[in-house]
Amino acid sequence: MTSRSLFQRSCVLLGFIALSVYLFYIGKGHMLLIDTNAVTINGKELRSPETIEVSIDGKPAESMGRAERILVLVGGPKHSITIEVLSGEDKTVEKQFTIPTFMDSAVVSVPAILGDAPPESWITTFTAPPVEEAPAEQMQHEQDTPEAAAQASPDATGAGQPKP
Amino acid sequence: MSSKLRNFFIDNAVVILFVVLIAIAIPVSGLPGTFLMQEILTRLGRNTFLVIALLLPIMAGMGLNFGMVLGAMAGQLGLIFITDWNIVGIPGLLLAMIISLPISVFLGWLCGSIMNLAKGREMVTGFILAFFMNGLYMMVVLYAMGSIIPIMNPELLLSRGYGIRNVVGLDGVRQSLDTLIPLKIAGLNIPAFSFLIIAAVSYFIIWFRKTKIGQDMRAAGQDRAVSGAAGIPVEQTRILAIIISTVLAGIGQIIFLQNLGTINTTSSHEQIGMFSIAALLIGGASVTKASIPNVIVGVILFHLLFLVSPMAGKNLIGSGMLGEYFRQFVSYGVIALALVLYEWKRVTQENDSRATLRGGGAPAAKEAKGGAA
Amino acid sequence: MDSAEPILSLKGIGKSFYGNRVLADVSFDVGAGEIIGLVGENGAGKSTLMKILFGMPVISETGGFEGSIYFNGKEARFKTPFDALDAGIGMVHQEFSLIPGFTTTENILLNRESLNSSVLVDVFGPRISTLDRATMESRAKSAIAKLGVTLDPNMLIKEMPVGHKQFTEIARELCRENVKLIVLDEPTAVLTESEAEVLLSTLRLLASEGIAIIFISHRLREVVELCDRVVVLRDGHKIEDFPAKGSSTKQIASLMVGRSMEAQAKIDAASAARSTQSDSDARETILSVENLWVDMPGETVRNVNLSVKKGEIFGIGGLAGQGKLGIPNGIMGLSPAGGSVVLNGTPVELNAPRAALERNMAFVSEDRRGVGLLLDEGIDWNIAFTAMQVQNQFLKPILGGLFLWRSDAAMSNLAEEYIKLLEIKCTGPGQRAGNLSGGNQQKVCLAKAFALRPDVLFVSEPTRGIDIGAKHLVLDTLKKYNSEYGTTIVMVSSELEELRSVCDRIAIVYEGRIEGILPHTAPIEDFGILMAGADRDETTVALVGGN
Structure with missing residues (x-):
């Protein structure tokens, strides 16, 4: 193996590794919990308007009330959120935000965004409460024994399907 | 003329047989044409890549690569990982393919080396090797994953704490490839990007034949x-054919599963060898000769038969279960039929060449000696 | 044609395989542009000599060779055929070394194709480049032009007539840059008369351009016509080396098979002393073979017609690959065959070994390990087996024939009998056949056939691999069975001496046909001529008695 080909092959290998890291970064999926609960930032309590319509990345908008949470599945680090306020002052706010790569579930606080809080406070990590409150994700548990399932027909999805 | 016609029928016996079967079954099943068309388009996008993976080993004289199942396993492992890490969309698929690459290369090298030890019996060797590797795969997937191999997402695991559960949902990457370029013609959804990928890999195969390795x-x-006497490294070349085939099978399995949307951890890979080989053979390929038209025709005919046989069975006999039996029967049966036809053709040719041996004066005999040489 | 220094010089070449001497002190020179004809019986050492020249690994694996080879002025010790090829020696083998589904061009340039440059080469290696078919075709065309024949560069090999295949092979050797010597092994064996003529003129053309040629052939007429000099090998020695002009095929044939005067006289005396049976014509025909063809790879039989008299010992001889081994294999159903075989007036079913055995014919195959023996079973099993299967010997009916019970004692006794008779060296009747030496294995095979008490016994290569003492024993036993029990024996052998010492009449097979049948008393040169397939005229002369 000539040194030139060794060099080129190393480049290709490194290229693959770099590509993998990149794909990991831009493909990482996140569970966004759009949250309209009141938050306190820097001593100030911020609340969400009565009714809003929220759209992530240009997808169809969902309407939300004051103390709700909806689940949105996204992929990648950078996203946009469009909040259209329907009650009180009509305004539409569109902001870009970035989810840290290793944050699987992120709470996006609508009041923080609307209240012009500093961007670092918009996104917080979601921690599942210890016992009672049912987590937003409803995964059904499978039977334990691996059975030989017949070749799957296109309808069986297995995992529960929360609102996409 | 009649001998030309006879030769045409012999050479294309399998295709003709299936076209006739399907032509009868479609009206009997009563399924609407648009439904069938849509299904065929979808299945073409889903299955063709896997069947293309079979082409190179046939070219290299190693027969039908039953060992492609090893590639399917590698692809599945890749998908399990990206599901665990929650990588979605096209990046997720690409990453799964990249992860499956080294596993496929290793398994392909293993498979090829073992097949080199069993020259002339590569097909059954691949078949048995697939069974054996299935055991290893199960060990990895049902025991090692979650215990030795860290799995971050506990939802993927069985309730006992280790081992991947039976059905893994591919919600993150579901249909990503198919919907990348949405194309709708005459009310039919065409998976344009999948077709583009299939065109690309077809071009790769055609280009590969023109290289020195090809x-x-x-x-x-x-x-x-x-070849060996001329200095061609026969052993390595054969192993390379299997490696490429296994890698393509891994990628093909990823494409296949993203369309289905779920991995059946224990069984998705098992039937894929059988079905792909059956499809290729129905398309008119043989153990020694296969080309891309065989692939496309085969996928269309094979899946048409799959689609219409349950309803046709129900309308004919009153039992929908017939479809499932028929499915299994067809895929095993067509492989047996193709192998028998191949053997029969070979024996006929041998007999024909021997016909010149009988009695005969000197010139005819010398002709025969040359023909037999 | 005569250059100062010969392009190839063999000095004192010798070779023995595990103590078995195959070549001894063979020396000759080949000048540039000279055509040497190399002739000799099989077993004379021609193929071994060529293997040494061509650097075949089997030579170095078995202890190398003696003597030295000088090629192109330098001493040469090729370790692999590729070394020989690189040095400038090309070899055209007897079996075509061609890929049937490739075109002429692809075959001529096999593994030496012209490649397009490619950026991928650094990463994936040189083989990733695509083929430059245009350059390939022009290279092939120039090689074909050197031959002076027309070949379609784009025709598939499998669709080509045989002669063209041969030319493609030669073109492939020519396409190498520095080819100086080409060895052709039986090149005209598969060609028609006219194709052979074209080949010979092509070879003359090549020679005139300075390429030396070694022409190995059994077709003596062509050797005399084409070659400048003839080298005759026999029993591993070079017998003669003389100019072809002025020699005759008969002369060459007799050199090929002849022995020293004394040895020959002794054999002729022994042969004559053997009481000749009563006139052959008076005895009835027991086996009549007509238009027999047999598809046995390497020993194809095309059209054999024979009549074997009852009670005679009929020999079948000929050079290797000419078809003699195919005859018994075909008649006994071991190879696909057709034609008509009639035994005692009733036709014999072909392609059915059991049918042949049930007609009381037996066969001792030349492939004793593959066909003749159950290697994992004892001697007693082996000897008794066929008799038990076909004739229900050593089986006692039980319960009125419901079961057949095997009698191990009877089998063992039989084995003891034959062990004594044939002096089989073993530890006892139970010894595993696979553990016996080759000669003793052969004796077990013979015993198995004798146990059947056949009417017609075919024996192929009865004394191959057996030492001198055992040879006599085996041949004497055959003679005894013939004289005591009247068994008709058909013996196939490559050793002419053996046939002449045992048989009444001997047929010689050439190119799948019976070339002639001679009485055992015929002079040895006559056999040589038949084996070499010389002209019919000369054969007639020999048969009539002119010497």
Whole structure:
């Protein structure tokens, strides 16, 4: 193996590794919990308007009330959120935000965004409460024994399907 | 003229048989044409890549690569990982393919090396190797994953704490490839991007035949002794054919599963060898000769038969279960039929060449000696 | 044609395989542009000599060779055929070394194709480049032009007539840059008369351009016509080396098979002393073979017609690959065959070994390990087996024939009998057949056939691999069975001496046909001529008695 080909092959290998890291970064999926609960930032309590319509990345908008949470599945680090306020002052706010790569579930606080809080406070990590409150994700548990399932027909999805 | 017609029927016996079968079954099943068309388009996008993976080993003289199942396993492992890490969309698929690459290369090298030890019996060797590797795969997937191999997402695991559960949902990457370029013609959804990928890999195969490695593979596939005497590294070339086939099978399995949307951890890979080989053979390929038109025709005919047989069975006999039996029967049966036809053709040719031996004066005999040489 | 220094010089070449001497002190020179004809019986050492020249690994694996080879002025010790090829020696083998599904061009340039440059080469290696078919075709065309024949560069090999295949092979050797010597092994064996003529003129053309040629052939007429000099090998020695002009095929044939005067006289005396049976014509025909063809790879039989008299010992001889081994294999159903075989007036079913055995014919195959023996079973099993299967010997009916019970004692006794008779060296009747030496294995095979008490016994290569003492024993036993029990024996052998010492009449097979049948008393040169397939005229002369 000539040194030139060794060099080129190393480049290709490194290229693959770099590509993998990149794909990991831009493909990482996140569970966004759009949250309209009141938050306190820097001593100030911020609340969400009565009714809003929220759209992530240009997808169809969902309407939300004051103390709700909806689940949105996204992929990648950078996203946009469009909040259209329907009650009180009509305004539409569109902001870009970035989810840290290793944050699987992120709470996006609508009041923080609307209240012009500093961007670092918009996104917080979601921690599942210890016992009672049912987590937003409803995964059904499978039977334990691996059975030989017949070749799957296109309808069986297995995992529960929360609102996409 | 009649001998030309006879030869045409012999050469294309399998295709003709299936076209006739389907032509009868479609009206009997009562399924609407648009439904069938849509299904065929979807299945073409889903299955063709896997069948293309079978082409190179046939060119290299190693027969039908039952060992492609190893590639399917590698692809599945890749998908399990990206599901665990929650990588979605096209990046997720690409990453799964990249992860499956080294696993496929290793398994392909293993498979090829073992097949080299069993020259002339590569097909059954691949078949048995697939069974054996299935055991290893199960060990990895049902025992090692979650215990030795860290799995971050506990939802993927069985309730006992280790081992991947039976059905893994691919919600993150579901249909990502198919919907990348949405194309709708005459009310039919066409998976344009999948077709583009299939075109790309077809082009790769065609280009590969024109390279020196491709030429060496063709030579080794026809006569190992002559190729070896000319200095072609026959063993390595054969292993390379299997490695490429396994890698393509891994990628093909990823494409296949993203369309289905779920992995059946224990069984998704098992039938894929059988079905792909059956499809290729129905398309008119043989153990020694296969081309891309065989692939496309085969996928269409094979899946048409799959689609219409349950309803046709129900309308004919009153039992929908017939479809499932028929499915299994067809896929095993067509492989047996193709192998028998191949053997029959070979024996007929031998007999024909021997016909010149009988009695005969000197010139005819010398002709025969040359023909037999 | 005569250059100062010969292009190839063999000095004192010798070779023995595990103590078995195959070549001894063979020396000759080949000048540039000279055509040497190399002739000799099989077993004379021609193929071994060529293997040494061509650097075949089997030579170095078995202890190398003696003597030295000088090629192109330098001493040469090729370790692999590729070394020989690189040095400038090309070899055209007897079996075509061609890929049937490739075109002429692809075959001529096999593994030496012209490649397009490619950026991928650094990463994936040189084989990733695509083929430059245009350059390939022009290279092939120039090689074909050197031959002076027309070949379609784009025709597939499998669709080509045989002569063209041969030319493609030669073109492939020519396409190498520095080819100086080409060895052709039986090149005209598969060609028609006219194709052979074209080949010979092509070879003359090549020679005139300075390429030396070694022409190995059994077709003596062509050797005399084409070659400048003839080298005759026999029993591993070079017998003669003389100019072809002025020699005759008969002369060459007799050199090929002849022995020293004394040895020959002794054999002729022994042969004559053997009481000749009563006139052959008076005895009835027991086996009549007509238009027999047999598809046995390497020993194809095309059209054999024979009549074997009852009670005679009929020999079948000929050079290797000419078809003699195919005859018994075909008649006994071991190879696909057709034609008509009639035994005692009733036709014999072909392609059915059991049918042949049930007609009381037996066969001792030349392939004793593959066909003749159950290697994992004892001697007693082996000897008794066929008799038990076909004739229900050593089986006692039980319960009125419901079961057949095997009698191990009877089998063992039989084995003891034959062990004594044939002096089989073993530890006892139970010894595993696979553990016996080759000669003793052969004796077990013979015993198995004798146990059947056949009417017609075919024996192929009865004394191959057996030492001198055992040879006599085996041949004497055959003679005894013939004289005591009247068994008709058909013996196939490559050793002419053996046939002449045992048989009444001997047929010689050439190119799948019976070339002639001679009485055992015929002079040895006559056999040589038949084996070499010389002209019919000369054969007639020999048969009539002219010497």
